[in-house]
Amino acid sequence: MSDASALGALGALGAAAATSVSDATPASFGYAGIIIVTLTTVLVGALAVRLSRTTRDFYVASRTVPPWLNASAIGGEYLSAASVLGVAGLILLQGAGGLWFPIGYAAGYLMLLLFVAAPLRRSGAYTVPDFTGARLRSRSVRRATSVLVIVIGWFYIVPQLQGAALTVSIATGLPPWAGSVAVAVIVGVIVAAGGMRSITFVQAFQFWLKLTAVALPAIVMLVVVGGRDLGAAAATAFPAALGPAAVNPYATASLAIALLLGTLGLPHVLVRFTTNPDGVAARRTTLITVVLLVTFYVFPTTIGMLGRAFAPDLATPGTADSVALLLPGRLVDGLAGDLLGALIVAGAFGAFLSTSSGLVVSLAGVISQEVAGGTVRGFRVAALASTLVPLLVVLMIEPAGLAGSVGLVFAFTASTLSPLLVLGVWWRGLTARGALAGMLTGAIACAVAVGLGVLRVPGAGGALVDAAPLAADWAAWLQAALAAPAAWTIPLAVLVTVLVSRYGGGSPPVDVDRILARLHLPERRRPKPQ
Amino acid sequence: MSPSALIAFLGGALLGALGVVLLAAGWRAIRGGRALATPAERATYETLHLASRAAGHLRGGLAAGDPTRAAKALRQLLDADALALADPHGVVALDGPAPLQAAAERLARAAADAGATQLLTADASIDRRDAVAAPIRLPGREGPGSVAGSLVAFASPVRPPLVRAAEEAASWVAAQLELAELDASRAALAEAEVRALRAQISPHFIYNALTAIASTITTEPARARELVLEFADFTRYSFRRAGDFTTLADELQSIDSYLQLERARFGERLAVQLRIAPEVLPTVIPFLSLQPLVENAVRHGLEPQEGGGTITITADAEGAFTVVRIDDDGVGTDPESLRAALAGRPTVDHVGLRNVDARLRQVYGDDCGLVVETQVGAGTLIVMRVPRSQPENDVQGVRR
Numbered sequence: 001m002s003d004a005s006a007l008g009a010l011g012a013l014g015a016a017a018a019t020s021v022s023d024a025t026p027a028s029f030g031y032a033g034i035i036i037v038t039l040t041t042v043l044v045g046a047l048a049v050r051l052s053r054t055t056r057d058f059y060v061a062s063r064t065v066p067p068w069l070n071a072s073a074i075g076g077e078y079l080s081a082a083s084v085l086g087v088a089g090l091i092l093l094q095g096a097g098g099l100w101f102p103i104g105y106a107a108g109y110l111m112l113l114l115f116v117a118a119p120l121r122r123s124g125a126y127t128v129p130d131f132t133g134a135r136l137r138s139r140s141v142r143r144a145t146s147v148l149v150i151v152i153g154w155f156y157i158v159p160q161l162q163g164a165a166l167t168v169s170i171a172t173g174l175p176p177w178a179g180s181v182a183v184a185v186i187v188g189v190i191v192a193a194g195g196m197r198s199i200t201f202v203q204a205f206q207f208w209l210k211l212t213a214v215a216l217p218a219i220v221m222l223v224v225v226g227g228r229d230l231g232a233a234a235a236t237a238f239p240a241a242l243g244p245a246a247v248n249p250y251a252t253a254s255l256a257i258a259l260l261l262g263t264l265g266l267p268h269v270l271v272r273f274t275t276n277p278d279g280v281a282a283r284r285t286t287l288i289t290v291v292l293l294v295t296f297y298v299f300p301t302t303i304g305m306l307g308r309a310f311a312p313d314l315a316t317p318g319t320a321d322s323v324a325l326l327l328p329g330r331l332v333d334g335l336a337g338d339l340l341g342a343l344i345v346a347g348a349f350g351a352f353l354s355t356s357s358g359l360v361v362s363l364a365g366v367i368s369q370e371v372a373g374g375t376v377r378g379f380r381v382a383a384l385a386s387t388l389v390p391l392l393v394v395l396m397i398e399p400a401g402l403a404g405s406v407g408l409v410f411a412f413t414a415s416t417l418s419p420l421l422v423l424g425v426w427w428r429g430l431t432a433r434g435a436l437a438g439m440l441t442g443a444i445a446c447a448v449a450v451g452l453g454v455l456r457v458p459g460a461g462g463a464l465v466d467a468a469p470l471a472a473d474w475a476a477w478l479q480a481a482l483a484a485p486a487a488w489t490i491p492l493a494v495l496v497t498v499l500v501s502r503y504g505g506g507s508p509p510v511d512v513d514r515i516l517a518r519l520h521l522p523e524r525r526r527p528k529p530q
Numbered sequence: 531m532s533p534s535a536l537i538a539f540l541g542g543a544l545l546g547a548l549g550v551v552l553l554a555a556g557w558r559a560i561r562g563g564r565a566l567a568t569p570a571e572r573a574t575y576e577t578l579h580l581a582s583r584a585a586g587h588l589r590g591g592l593a594a595g596d597p598t599r600a601a602k603a604l605r606q607l608l609d610a611d612a613l614a615l616a617d618p619h620g621v622v623a624l625d626g627p628a629p630l631q632a633a634a635e636r637l638a639r640a641a642a643d644a645g646a647t648q649l650l651t652a653d654a655s656i657d658r659r660d661a662v663a664a665p666i667r668l669p670g671r672e673g674p675g676s677v678a679g680s681l682v683a684f685a686s687p688v689r690p691p692l693v694r695a696a697e698e699a700a701s702w703v704a705a706q707l708e709l710a711e712l713d714a715s716r717a718a719l720a721e722a723e724v725r726a727l728r729a730q731i732s733p734h735f736i737y738n739a740l741t742a743i744a745s746t747i748t749t750e751p752a753r754a755r756e757l758v759l760e761f762a763d764f765t766r767y768s769f770r771r772a773g774d775f776t777t778l779a780d781e782l783q784s785i786d787s788y789l790q791l792e793r794a795r796f797g798e799r800l801a802v803q804l805r806i807a808p809e810v811l812p813t814v815i816p817f818l819s820l821q822p823l824v825e826n827a828v829r830h831g832l833e834p835q836e837g838g839g840t841i842t843i844t845a846d847a848e849g850a851f852t853v854v855r856i857d858d859d860g861v862g863t864d865p866e867s868l869r870a871a872l873a874g875r876p877t878v879d880h881v882g883l884r885n886v887d888a889r890l891r892q893v894y895g896d897d898c899g900l901v902v903e904t905q906v907g908a909g910t911l912i913v914m915r916v917p918r919s920q921p922e923n924d925v926q927g928v929r930r
Contacts, residue, residue, distance in 0.1 A: 126919030
């Protein structure tokens with residue numbers, strides 16, 4: 001996102017697959033990895049809950065999900081295609097600048113921990129619209145939030161399906177659309193058939209799968225490379241010009257803010273917190289999640305760095321995301337390399353399945369509640385709709401960089417839902433009108449910026465730079481502001497929310513004190529029964 | 531994605547949104563026919579609209595409702611400069627300039643004490659405005675409790691129509707307050723019903739449990755001690771007074787104690803199987819909504835059956851809902867008699883079932899009533915479905 005060329009990437013997936021199929025894992029290994037992951041996911045989902053328990057295990061059965069398990073599940077649901085493939089690709093492309101993505105993704109949970117985790121759990125809300133609707137006692141705020149959640153969810157599923165297209169075409173040689181369709185169908189059918197009952201176990205399993213799938217190849221590659229003389233490779237891989245000094249401060253700050261705050265409003269994050277028994281457990285879970293995520297991101301980053309040294313030919317916007325899939329086959333010879341490749345394919349495919357299914361479950365919940373009054377039938381239809389719409393989008397548009405597209409979704413979320421959540425938890429003066437105005441402002445500002453950011457502002461580069469330095473300077477700023485909008489859209493949304501709440505004529509709900517007391521008082525301090 | 535594709539995409543989305551807005555506006559213009567309405571029709575519509583808005587805010591009564599918003603709607607309705615609502619203790623809402631507060635207090639008290647409309651003309655304390663105060667008199671009541679407050683309207687000048695309108699508005703507010711009181715007494719009735727249910731569990735069960743414990747005291751003292759403790763746990767949970775809601779985890783804990791005691795009586799004849807998805811354990815459910823269902827399965831399903839049987843309790847997350855199923859392979863029930871019991875006809879059996887069903891419907895709406903599948907000789911399956919998201923319902927209680 002900080003680099004407009006990554007955003008407007010034109011590279012075709014087919015080309016990536018064609019040029020590099022020779023280093024890739026043999027198709028049979030790829031198929032095996034994908035099939036094993038899918039079957040295991042379905043089996044864990046269907047069977048984990050069937051472990052029968054008899055009376056004496058009542059105590060065990062009525063114990064809630066321990067924080068570490070829930071934290072693993074959150075990690076499993078959160079680590080998407082952008083994390084498993086996109087981060088490595090971005091580091092390959094941008095060097096040190098790309099590091100901001102893993103940092104932001106992980107640190108977003110720190111924001112969650114500091115500002116909203118425990119209060120949101122205590123609110124008793126299951127989805128973001130549930131929370132905003134109950135906090136402001138307003139149907140229209142609830143509606144507006146639902147629409148935003150659905151849009152955000154759909155656009156978050158799109159990069160997952162694009163990642164699936166990339167992975168499947170590299171692993172098996174099938175055309176790119178096959179991967180998107182496969183993931184969409186698998187997720188749609190599993191969720192609609194109610195196969196994700198013990199979703200906590202599935203997602204926790206997926207986290208450890210993904211961690212293994214990136215950690216093992218990264219470590220083996222480091223060991224293999226350890227014996228080689230890096231000499232010249234190191235100098236070309238990490239030129240001083242691409243070091244921290246080359247980072248554009250505005251774009252970086254904007255990206256960091258978007259990633260930090262975007263996590264708060266993601267539709268599938270809040271859902272997981274209802275699994276915790278109370279606010280304290282929610283906080284503990286979040287803390288463990290941060291640790292797990294930080295551990296995870298070490299490895300895609302390592303793969304990206306290795307890619308800079310040993311696969312510089314992949315460093316084009318269209319092919320960079322495939323580096324994690326192709327590198328093991330290049331660095332490790334023979335069967336071991338093929339197995340490691342298959343492992344990464346399996347991990348990546350698991351990432352698409354888990355993130356998409358988590359999103360589809362929460363989206364279908366929101367849609368069915370808004371439209372069908374929460375019936376089982378409505379949920380099924382909504383689950384299918386939630387996979388079909390993103391699939392259509394994927395089949396119609398050409399893919400951009402994975403981490404970049406996800407970054408834009410984060411920016412949009414950070415400009416719309418996140419200010420509302422933070423203000424809703426911490427400011428008693430928030431009114432329904434203020435919330436609506438803020439969400440609308442953030443959404444429009446962000447959408448317009450993303451839309452215009454694709455256009456090259458005249459003078460932002462090229463010939464005009466020498467002719468009119470001042471104008472070019474302004475144009476460059478404008479370009480940056482459009483390409484990385486979060487730094488101005490978030491303050492704008494907050495400002496509008498606050499001003500309209502203050503002077504817009506509405507008033508906070510009558511029982512705002514009661515609502516806020518519920519959000520902030522620890523459960524143990526509540527009035528106890530006699 | 532290429533820039534041109536994205537521009538086309540965004541442009542298309544924008545045009546589509548614009549089209550929808552235009553279509554909606556056009557549809558509204560045709561349907562609403564605002565331009566075609568006569569002034570009288572429009573006045574009727576305005577009046578009804580304001581009245582229904584005020585009614586919504588008065589629904590909780592003057593204390594628990596939102597009198598500030600109600601006062602605003604009433605002021606627009608009467609076309610007054612300012613309007614105040616007072617309960618017997620003083621003004622609760624004033625829509626208008628704050629300096630009028632003192633005069634409003636004074637007039638409201640005067641109207642309530644006299645039980646008749648009070649007029650104040652061109653008074654210096656209210657910026658030479660006029661004011662009219664009408665008592666809110668609850669219909670069909672006599673004596674000191676009959677005046678629920680007053681409505682004070684400020685205007686310059688107050689003409690006779692406003693006096694009449696203020697009196698009519700006051701009696702309309704009185705009707706709304708009566709409705710609010712009706713709501714409150716309905717809620718109190720429901721609460722009393724829950725209390726009754728708690729008291730209802732005890733007699734049979736306490737007798738049976740104590741007998742079972744007594745029979746083990748001499749043979750197995752350690753087991754008897756364990757059972758007494760289970761009994762203590764169970765009664766502490768069931769007889770707690772505060773809180774209408776609990777978590778699935780806490781309710782299951784109490785069911786465990788209950789089943790331990792029943793097993794002391796049934797021995798090997800009562801088998802229990804559990805399949806609980808751990809993520810639904812924090813789900814909020816009405817207090818004592820599951821235990822009566824299990825008790826129903828034991829008492830009406832397994833107890834009459836010679837060889838006993840198995841109760842299977844499962845809980846799953848299905849989308850935004852938690853679904854709890856209680857399945858027994860006992861003797862089953864005649865669906866017709868069960869339907870009669872659930873419909874509220876007086877029967878001895880299934881009172882607990884009916885009570886749980888009524889409470890679920892009251893809290894979550896008719897879609898969340900109990901679903902019972904049964905047939906004589908074919909066991910009984912009871913399905914309970916509650917939303918996972920309940921920001922309205924707070925669990926009060928001791929955490930274990």
